[in-house]
Amino acid sequence: MARIIAAVFLVTVVQGILASNYSFPEDFLFGAATAAYQVEGAWNESGKIFQPTPGKGESIWDRFAHQHPEWMPSGNGDVAADSYHKYKEDVQALVNISAQVYRFSISWPRIMPTGDITSLNQAGIDHYNNVINELLANDIQPLVTMYHWDLPQYLQDLGGWVNPILVDYFEDYARVLYTEFGDRVKWWLTFNEPLVFSYGYSVGFGFAPAVDAPGVGNYLASATILKAHARAYHLYDDEFRAEQNGRVSITLNCDWSEPKTDSDEDKAAALRANQFTLGIYAHPIYSAEGDYPAIIKEQVMNLSLAEGRTRSRLPELGEEWVNYIRGTHDFFGLNHYGTTLTSSSTNGSTIFGLSDAEVLQETDPNWAVNGTLMEPWGLRALLNWVKEEYNNPPVFITENGLWETSKELQDNNRITYYKLANALVVLSPTAEDGEIELYLNEVLNAMNEDNCTVIGYTAWSLIDTLEWAAGYS
Numbered sequence: 001m002a003r004i005i006a007a008v009f010l011v012t013v014v015q016g017i018l019a020s021n022y023s024f025p026e027d028f029l030f031g032a033a034t035a036a037y038q039v040e041g042a043w044n045e046s047g048k049i050f051q052p053t054p055g056k057g058e059s060i061w062d063r064f065a066h067q068h069p070e071w072m073p074s075g076n077g078d079v080a081a082d083s084y085h086k087y088k089e090d091v092q093a094l095v096n097i098s099a100q101v102y103r104f105s106i107s108w109p110r111i112m113p114t115g116d117i118t119s120l121n122q123a124g125i126d127h128y129n130n131v132i133n134e135l136l137a138n139d140i141q142p143l144v145t146m147y148h149w150d151l152p153q154y155l156q157d158l159g160g161w162v163n164p165i166l167v168d169y170f171e172d173y174a175r176v177l178y179t180e181f182g183d184r185v186k187w188w189l190t191f192n193e194p195l196v197f198s199y200g201y202s203v204g205f206g207f208a209p210a211v212d213a214p215g216v217g218n219y220l221a222s223a224t225i226l227k228a229h230a231r232a233y234h235l236y237d238d239e240f241r242a243e244q245n246g247r248v249s250i251t252l253n254c255d256w257s258e259p260k261t262d263s264d265e266d267k268a269a270a271l272r273a274n275q276f277t278l279g280i281y282a283h284p285i286y287s288a289e290g291d292y293p294a295i296i297k298e299q300v301m302n303l304s305l306a307e308g309r310t311r312s313r314l315p316e317l318g319e320e321w322v323n324y325i326r327g328t329h330d331f332f333g334l335n336h337y338g339t340t341l342t343s344s345s346t347n348g349s350t351i352f353g354l355s356d357a358e359v360l361q362e363t364d365p366n367w368a369v370n371g372t373l374m375e376p377w378g379l380r381a382l383l384n385w386v387k388e389e390y391n392n393p394p395v396f397i398t399e400n401g402l403w404e405t406s407k408e409l410q411d412n413n414r415i416t417y418y419k420l421a422n423a424l425v426v427l428s429p430t431a432e433d434g435e436i437e438l439y440l441n442e443v444l445n446a447m448n449e450d451n452c453t454v455i456g457y458t459a460w461s462l463i464d465t466l467e468w469a470a471g472y473s
Contacts, residue, residue: 022444022445022447022448023444024444027455028454028455028456028457029100029101029141029396029455029456029457029458030098030099030100030101030456030457030458031094031099031100031101031102031103031140031141031143031456031457031458031459032094032097032099032102032103032458032459032460032461032462033102033103033104033143033398033399033458033459033460033461033462034083034090034103034104034105034461034462034463034465035104035105035145035148035149035192035465036104036105036106036107036110036148036150037059037061037077037080037107037148037149037150037466038077038080038081038461038465038466038467038468039080039081039083039090039461039463039465039466040077040080040081040082040083040084040107040110041077041078041079041080041081041082041083041084041085042056042079042082042084042085043056043059043062043077043078043079044056044058044062045084045110045123055113055121055123055124056107056109056110056113056121056124057109057110057112057113057114057115057119057121057152057153057154058109058113058152058153058154059107059108059109059150059151059152059153059208060149060150060151060152060153060156060160060200060208060209061076061077061149061150061208061468062077062078062150062153063153063156063208063209064208064209064210065077065078068210071205071206071210071469072469072471073471074470074471074472074473075466075471075472075473076466076471077466080465080466081463081464081465081466083463084127087127087130087131087134088134090102090462090463091131091134091135091138091140093462093463094135094138094140094462095138095140099140100139100140100141101140101141101142101143101187101456101458102135102140102141102142102143102458102462103143103144103145103189103398103458104131104142104143104144104145105144105145105146105147105148105150105192106128106144106145106146106177107124107150108146108147108150108151108152108173109150109151109152109153110124110127110128111124111125111128111173111176111177112152112172112173112176113152113154114152114154114155115151115152115154115155115169115173116154116169116172117172117176120176125180128180128181129180129181132181132184132185133184136184141186141187142184142185142187143187143188143189143396143398143458144177144181144185144187144188144189145189145191145192145251146170146173146174146177146188146189146190146191146232147170147190147191147192148192149192149193149196149197149200149208149468151208151209155169156209160200160201160209160211160221161197161198161201161220161221161224161225162201162211162213162217162220162221162224163224164223164224164227166224166228167224167227167228167231168231170190170228170231170232171228171231171232171235174190174231174232174235174236175235175239178235178236178239178240178244182240182244182246183244185246186244186245186246186247187246187247187396188236188246188247188248188249189248189249189250189251189333189398190228190229190232190233190248190249190250191225191228191229191250191251192251192335192398193251193252193253193335194221194222194225194226194250194252194281195252195253195277195278195280195281196253198217198218198219198221198222198225199218199352199353200221201213201217201218201220201221202214202215202216202217202218202353203352203353206469207468207469214353214355215300215313215355215356216313218353219300219313219314219315220315222280222281223315223317225281226281226284226285226317226321226325227321227324227325229250229285229325229328230285230321230324230325230328232248233248233249233328233329234324234328236248247330247331248328248329248330249329249330249331249332249333249396250281250285250329250333251333251334251335251396251398251399252278252281252282252332252333252334252335253277253278253334253335253336253337253399254274254277254278254334254335254336254382255277255336255337255338255339255340255378256274256336256338256339256340256378256379256381256382256385257269257270257273257274257277257339257340257342257359257361258270258339258340258341258342258378258381259341259342259343260341260342260343260362261343265343265344266342266343266344268344269342269343269344269345269358269359269360270342270359271295272295272299272357272358272359273340273342273351273357273359273361274385275293275295275296276296276351276354276356276357277351277354277357278386279292279293279295279296279389280292280293280296282332282386282389282390283389284317284322284325284326285325285326285327285328285329286329286332286389286390286391286393287326287389287390288391289326290322290323290325290326290327291317291322291326292314292317296314296356297312297314299356299357299358300312300313300314300356301314303356329393331393331394331395331396331455332386332390332393332394332395332396333396333398334382334383334386334395334396334397334398335397335398335399335400335460336378336379336382336397336399336400337374337399337400337401338363338374338375338378339363339367339374339375339377339378339379339381340361340362340363341361341362341363341364342359342360342361343359343360344358344359344360345358345359345360346358350362363375374402376439376441376442377442379397379400379439379442379443379446380442380443380445380446380450383395383443383446383450383452383454384446384450384452386452387450387451387452387453392451392452392453393453394453394454394455395452395453395454395455396454396455396456396457396458397443397454397456397457397458398456398458399458399459399460400439400457400459400460401459401460401461403467440457443457
């Protein structure tokens with residue numbers, strides 16, 4: 001398939017040409033991002049997992065795609081962009097856009113086919129060594145995501161992320177990664193968007209492993225994920241940081257929720273939405289007190305009792321785990337794609353998979369791109385919220401971009417989004433010059449006018465990727 005470069009804006013941005021009164025500091029990191037299942041292909045490279053020399057194991061997305069092709073009618077990750085074989089082309093694409101950092105994920109079942117320490121796959125380790133070395137040879141820093149949704153199917157057969165035993169398996173996996181790659185990788189993310197992949201244990205379709213346990217499975221998974229993240233962080237602290245001197249964190253996603261009106265009800269709804277989407281994972285890690293946000297604990301408890309339950313569907317972390325999880329970060333990984341106007345609802349929620357939030361979300365038809373979620377000031381608002389809620393941690397924007405359904409190489413909407421005015425731009429087809437909105441300018445404004453700390457930006461994505469169940473359409 002065509003190797004399409006989405007991050008064309010980087011050449012001029014890195015050179016400092018931006019429609020703003022401000023400029024990014026010299027140590028600000030620009031780059032692009034991908035994820036293993038979405039680009040690698042080679043889904044069963046090197047043979048089956050129980051051969052004497054194991055190859056890549058089956059992931060939950062392999063199983064999901066193969067057992068339910070009707071859920072992925074426009075393609076799966078068996079071949080994808082074939083980055084497993086064409087990684088040098090990917091690195092050259094990064095060179096072409098003057099990227100300083102490349103965020104990519106390691107496939108757990110490619111490294112450990114069953115997810116267990118006894119099933120190491122040297123071919124997988126060699127592959128990622130080759131990728132890392134190729135990046136460094138071209139002066140590009142690797143930013144490695146340990147887990148971007150492709151759990152080994154063997155571990156899902158044990159229950160997946162709702163089973164607390166995965167905390168131990170993930171620690172073993174993290175130890176392998178630190179040992180094999182930590183001498184060269186100085187930026188680590190334990191998980192990508194746990195809010196989203198926990199839907200796989202809630203909604204029953206659309207996300208692997210498609211467990212139908214709404215309002216229960218996602219919360220059970222969240223507790224395991226937070227504990228696994230903390231275990232990987234403390235492992236690095238205890239055994240690797242002194243020698244390797246890297247940074248370990250997590251990346252969380254949030255589309256900014258703005259109150260639809262100035263009413264107290266809508267303001268409270270917007271706060272609930274931001275806490276249910278970002279705070280549920282950020283508060284236990286980044287806040288001074290730790291634990292889930294009080295507003296979430298109260299909301300889920302009240303709804304659980306109203307359902308006739310005797311306890312909350314949201315499990316308690318407990319004091320020991322609250323203390324262990326709190327502070328397990330070296331920076332704040334943040335993915336952002338859009339903004340919504342939010343109002344209160346007593347009949348479920350329009351936030352996918354989160355009916356407990358009880359909010360309605362919509363967009364303004366006058367916004368930048370024909371009433372879509374794309375509204376750059378929302379990113380600035382989100383950065384300010386992170387600053388105020390979590391004591392201004394250094395934020396690395398690890399995903400931001402525009403999706404495009406066009407199959408044409410000349411996909412003008414995305415080109416406009418990334419390139420116009422030499423920055424990330426959202427422009428309505430009928431907009432006047434004064435209506436041009438710049439996402440990166442909003443980042444600069446947040447940094448220089450609001451004193452938000454932002455240290456890097458990786459565009460999503462380097463090349464066209466498989467958009468999970470949405471495939472390539």
